[in-house]
Amino acid sequence: MENREEKIKVIHRITKSSSACLHGDNKSNGNEVFSNHDHIPIDLTREIIMRLPAKSIVRFRCVSKLWWSITTQPNFINSFAIRQSSIPRQNLLITFVEQDNGKKQVFCMLPIHKNSTSYSDVNNFHIIFPPTKVFCGYYTISVNGLITFRTNTEIIIWNPTMREHITFIKPKSSKHARCFLGYDSTENTYKLLLMACSYRKCEKYQKPEILTLGSQESWRVIENSPAQDPKCMYYCINGILYYNAVISFEEDRDDHSILPSLQIMSFDVRSELFKSIQLPGRANQYQDGLMLEESLISYQRKLAWVCYNSKIIKIWVLKDAEKQVWLENEFVLPLPQRDLPEIAWLHGATSTGEFIYVSGNAPKDISTFYYDPVRETIRSVKGIEYEQFRRCYGSNDNFVSSLSLHAFPDHIENLMSLKHIMCSPSV
Known part of the structure; x- marks a missing residue:
């Protein structure tokens, strides 16, 4: 972390010198005078900053007027969002809603690509609190x-x-x-x-x-x-x-x-x-003895209609909205690992095509499961223990039992x- 901060300071110092040269000022605030080959072009500085996490960009806006100007320009903000949309997500945003009244809600960023076998301390996660006095008990x-x-x-x-x-x-x-x-x-x-x-x-x-x-x-x-x-x-x-x-x-x-x-x-x-x-198809109410749920999801930046349970996924992907052309497929979860928790609900798919299941209303833990239909594998990412979560963010002893989980795969x-x-x- 210290090395990264030092690099940022160097970039800022050289960029500041470049900015001074652009305005016809060859004087430096310190004793150092940078030669021309030390100057980082503004466009390159912009590209370097854009590759930083959003949290760092916001924090570094106070470094200088130049950095504030670069990072608050509409073109930079739009380019940053486009870049964010084009790269695979590293974290899954989920929210915990108290079902009784929907008034208590906590957001948390869980890692997508980390294969964890044990639960992490709740303090290691990025916890976000939404505005107060909002009704959260509905799908968004x-x-x-x-x-x-x-x-x-x-x-x-x-x-x-x-x-x-x-x-x-x-x-x-x-x-x-x-x-x-x-x-x-x-x-x-x-x-x-x-x-x-x-x-x-x-x-x-x-x-x-x-x-x-x-x-x-x-x-x-x-x-x-x-x-x-x-x-x-x-x-x-x-x-x-x-x-x-x-x-x-x-x-x-x-x-x-x-x-x-x-x-x-x-x-x-x-x-x-x-x-x-028109809906591309409707599933029978039961398959393999389990009820099938129906839902719209976003699948690799296309609309999809899915019928699923913990053992099977039937999916129709909208290839041509104008002609209403759908591509149909069916996936059976791998036999050795097919028994997902009954409380795990399908919440969409990652940008790489993995189906996301999130365990909800569980008595012990918060976990996510990712099913890869190409490799036919399921991996789980263990997150937070409910008891620790309740102690940190729960309003009462019944908070855990009344929780409802929602995931935001495209965030x-x-x-x-x-x-x-x-x-x-x-x-």
Whole structure:
């Protein structure tokens, strides 16, 4: 660590000299005068800084005005996020939510590639606390490093890297609406989409509303949107929001009851257009004596529909959204290791294609399991013992037993500050 800090100091000293030369000042603050061959070009300095962890970049902003200027430029922040998205994740962000009221929540970074056989001390992990007074008992995701929360009247966007959050007032008509955060990398634009839930055939459909972050505009109603009842789970992949929704209610021919028709909906963040996608397949309720769960996931930067249990994974990967072309595959977990804990839920996949299982509501430990369908292997990474976690962060003796775990496989570090984003009024 000391060697790394010393290197940073040298880079700063030489960069400072380069900066002085750029401004026509050949004097140095100390007794050292650097020759031309010692000068590090600004572009190279920028590239070196970009390879540092986000935490170090934020800390080193106070080193000099030059470094502050480099690391706060929008182009640098965008390039850093793009680089973060292109490299394999080193850590998995998970959150522990107290199920009873959803008011207590703790985020933790667990290593992905470390094959550990024993539990680590809780103090060795990067623990992050979200903004207070937010309701966390619902499914959410990380979109380009930003995480959303909601209350009945507000939406909170949180950047855990910068320890900043911003609050938006919901439109009065959308108290119980689903809230989706979308990001368009082409225009570097974030948008909040509100979708009313619990639509029924006999009810009047409430049109979606949208807000562009930083535009200083109010919520806008999206016209010509299909009637739909959106579900909580969603993903933002390459500028497109994907989520499950009931978009029509069909009448059963036998008993004339109303049956929901579940489909996948897509929403283009830039054009603000909705499209429906037929589900590629539905699984039988049980297989190998175990119930199959169904879910959307992000699989190697593509949308995927999975049916799974602890012994099998059926997956359909969306290859062409326009033509609705899916690639189907099925994986049987290796026989010697196929018995994952019954409480382990599939939470998506790593950037290298490993399926991520996270143990939830366990009485003893917090662990993650990674299944590689190519090598047909399962590896486990032991994390934190529940008892130690409860002693450090639990509010009472029942905290552990009421925990629910959520994972954020696509989370990246984002250096964008939320301070410049104006909170827009409600409609």
